[in-house]
Amino acid sequence: MNRFENFKAGLIKDNPVFGLYLGICSTLAITTTVNNAIGMGAAVIMVLVLSNMIISAIRKIVPDDIRIPVFIVIIATLVKIIQMLIEAYAPALNTSLGVFIPLIVVNCIILGRAEAFASKHGVLDSALDGIGMGLGYTVAVIAMSFIREVLSTGILNIVNPFNDAQVWLNVTLIPADYTIPLFNSPVGAFITFALLAAALSAYKTHADKKAEAKAKEVK
Amino acid sequence: MSELITLFVTSVLINNVVLNQFLGMCPFMGVSKKRSSAIGMGLAVIFVIVVAALITYAIYYWILVPLNLQYMDLIAFILVIASLVQLTEMFIKKTSPALYKSLGVYLPLITTNCVVLNVCLVNISNSYDFAHMLVYSIGTPIGFALVLYIFSTIRERLDIANVPNPLKGNPIAMIVAAIMAMAFSGFAGIV
Numbered sequence: 001m002n003r004f005e006n007f008k009a010g011l012i013k014d015n016p017v018f019g020l021y022l023g024i025c026s027t028l029a030i031t032t033t034v035n036n037a038i039g040m041g042a043a044v045i046m047v048l049v050l051s052n053m054i055i056s057a058i059r060k061i062v063p064d065d066i067r068i069p070v071f072i073v074i075i076a077t078l079v080k081i082i083q084m085l086i087e088a089y090a091p092a093l094n095t096s097l098g099v100f101i102p103l104i105v106v107n108c109i110i111l112g113r114a115e116a117f118a119s120k121h122g123v124l125d126s127a128l129d130g131i132g133m134g135l136g137y138t139v140a141v142i143a144m145s146f147i148r149e150v151l152s153t154g155i156l157n158i159v160n161p162f163n164d165a166q167v168w169l170n171v172t173l174i175p176a177d178y179t180i181p182l183f184n185s186p187v188g189a190f191i192t193f194a195l196l197a198a199a200l201s202a203y204k205t206h207a208d209k210k211a212e213a214k215a216k217e218v219k
Numbered sequence: 220m221s222e223l224i225t226l227f228v229t230s231v232l233i234n235n236v237v238l239n240q241f242l243g244m245c246p247f248m249g250v251s252k253k254r255s256s257a258i259g260m261g262l263a264v265i266f267v268i269v270v271a272a273l274i275t276y277a278i279y280y281w282i283l284v285p286l287n288l289q290y291m292d293l294i295a296f297i298l299v300i301a302s303l304v305q306l307t308e309m310f311i312k313k314t315s316p317a318l319y320k321s322l323g324v325y326l327p328l329i330t331t332n333c334v335v336l337n338v339c340l341v342n343i344s345n346s347y348d349f350a351h352m353l354v355y356s357i358g359t360p361i362g363f364a365l366v367l368y369i370f371s372t373i374r375e376r377l378d379i380a381n382v383p384n385p386l387k388g389n390p391i392a393m394i395v396a397a398i399m400a401m402a403f404s405g406f407a408g409i410v
Contacts, residue, residue: 021248021389025333028241069301072330076294084290099340102293106333108245185404186239190397194390202385 013207016109016133017140018193018200023109026100027141028189032152037145039093039161041138043082043101048110048137049130051075052118056126059119071114072105079104090161109137140196147192150174152184223354230358233407236334237366238400243334247367247396248389257371259318261364265357267307267329268338271300272356275339276349296339304330334363370399 016022023044030036054074062070083101087094094101104110113133118126150156154174160166182188236242243264250260275296283289308326312319319326329335338359342352373395382391 021245024244024248025241028244068330069298072297072301073294076297080290080293083293099337099344102340103242103333103336105293105297106331106336108331111331186241186400187397187404189241190393190400194386194393194397197393198383198385198390201387201390205384 011132011136011139012200013204015136015140015200017137018197019204021197022112023107023137024193026103026107027137027144028186028193030097030100031141031145031148031189031192032184033096033149034142034145034156035158035161036093036096037141038138038158039086039090040097040100041134041141043086043097044104044107044109044137045131045134046082047075047078047104048113048134049127050078051110052113052126052130053123054078055114056118056121056123062119067119068111068115071111071119075110075114076105092159093161109133144189144192144196147196148183148188151180152182152188154179223350226351227354227358228409230355231362231365232403233409235362235366235403236337236359237363238396238403240337242337243332243363246328246332247370248392249328251367251371251374251392254368254371254375257367258364261360261367263307263326264329264332264334264363265360267300267304268335268360269356271296271303271335272338272342272352274299274303276342276352279343292340292343296336300335300339301330334359366399366403370396373399 014020017024017027026040026044030040051071051074055071058070079102082104083094086097086101113129117129121129146156150173154172154176156169156171156173157167158169160168180188183192230236234240237244237247246260246264250256278295278299279289279292283291283295304327307329308319311326338356342355345351347355370392374392377391377395386394
């Protein structure tokens with residue numbers, strides 16, 4: 001039960017992106033299309049789960065003073081492996097994500113979870129934490145890219161990442177005359193992020209007040 | 220020569236790392252609450268990026284390319300950056316304890332500043348020659364420091380403003396960043 005609660009908290013309340021403000025750089029940059037967001041989310045989940053598992057497995061033999069360099073080398077190796085796999089099997093995704101795949105190395109979520117969770121917990125717990133946090137990140141980027149793509153182009157377009165020509169979904173939600181291209185630009189990214197973060201914060205205050213009222217009633 | 224000046228202006232203003240490429244958001248949000256720490260952070264980042272770019276450029280072309288180890292770039296670069304930041308920290312601590320104190324925890328955090336790694340990677344992937352590499356590696360952190368400083372002056376004013384509750388803190392700062400990005404997109408016409 002406790003594990004499940006942890007898992008759920010990562011998705012909404014303690015969402016790594018909108019709640020804890022980790023990994024904002026890539027969130028703002030790659031959320032121009034839903035396709036990119038799904039690809040980036042998958043890459044982050046893979047790196048996060050693997051790095052959490054490896055770091056928690058070796059946590060007892062790594063000396064405390066040099067743990068950060070050790071963690072960073074492990075993460076860099078995993079990211080490089082994933083980058084080479086994406087380059088080989090999903091070249092279109094590689095072009096559109098560009099430098100943000102290697103930059104997963106310095107994504108605060110990954111080093112943050114290694115330091116705060118994986119270096120203190122067992123392998124299974126760390127893997128679950130990685131999945132939860134990774135999903136939280138993925139949900140955040142997909143939500144943001146959905147808003148931005150639909151508002152700026154009016155079209156929701158999802159293609160098979162391994163094969164460009166295969167279009168899975170292509171629906172027009174807003175007629176082309178009524179789109180707001182601004183949302184495709186950095187300005188739109190910042191505004192969307194600010195409003196989503198504010199919405200989460202409002203939801204949190206609301207939930208806290210409700211819990212408080214309930215606690216009073218019980219008394 | 221004019222090409223180099225164009226590259227400099229582009230990397231400082233038009234293709235600004237923070238407002239246009241969304242890099243270095245963590246220190247941008249974290250260190251921008253006070254003007255003095257914004258200046259210290261900006262200078263430290265300029266120094267680290269220029270030195271890191273020079274070292275990684277040399278490592279890539281003198282060690283990794285001759286040995287055919289190009290795929291090790293990411294791992295080699297991040298190690299260089301991590302040890303360089305550590306070295307800077309030790310050096311500042313010994314020579315100028317006052318500066319060390321004012322920078323505090325932000326100094327070690329430069330390691331995870333994505334601008335540093337991004338500059339090193341872009342130098343290689345765009346196959347810049349030495350002059351272009353130098354100009355790009357100086358211009359990018361100057362753009363970062365400039366925007367960080369402007370942002371911190373706005374945020375000092377924001378502290379006394381009356382902001383709706385859910386927007387308090389980071390969300391309103393993001394909206395400020397959005398407006399700054401809008402202003403900076405006006406520079407696009409220069410070059």
